[in-house]
Amino acid sequence: MKKLTMMAFIGIFIFLASNAQAQGLKIPKMDLSSQVLGILDNTKGLGLNADQESKLKKDNKSFVDELIKISGSNASDEDKKASFLGLKNKRTKFLTDLMGSDLFRKYSGQILKGINPLKSKLGLAALAF
Numbered sequence: 001m002k003k004l005t006m007m008a009f010i011g012i013f014i015f016l017a018s019n020a021q022a023q024g025l026k027i028p029k030m031d032l033s034s035q036v037l038g039i040l041d042n043t044k045g046l047g048l049n050a051d052q053e054s055k056l057k058k059d060n061k062s063f064v065d066e067l068i069k070i071s072g073s074n075a076s077d078e079d080k081k082a083s084f085l086g087l088k089n090k091r092t093k094f095l096t097d098l099m100g101s102d103l104f105r106k107y108s109g110q111i112l113k114g115i116n117p118l119k120s121k122l123g124l125a126a127l128a129f
Helices: 004-019 032-040 049-072 079-100 101-128
Strands: none
Touching: 032 049, 032 101, 049 079, 049 101, 079 101
């Protein structure tokens, strides 16, 4: 009787073990441009008006598109660096004109905190921030 009970227990255990599927936490993977755009579009605490928000989001989209375009180009690293730094200067001027220097500094601080974990993925493109 003990053998029969033990065999039934082992049989049930094997059956359940073979049917069990490992369930892990599935994190949706976002592409790098979506991650960067999400960070750039975060304007909480800045108090921007609707017009400023609209202009910022439009510029953010074109900025990220340009970053990806430069990153994927066949240009040399030196040319890419120059392009990223030029893009940074152009963006700094736009943001300063849009927000003013104090708000721009606050926004830039938020951006740098958000971009920091992505710097290794961004490579040379991180120079644009």
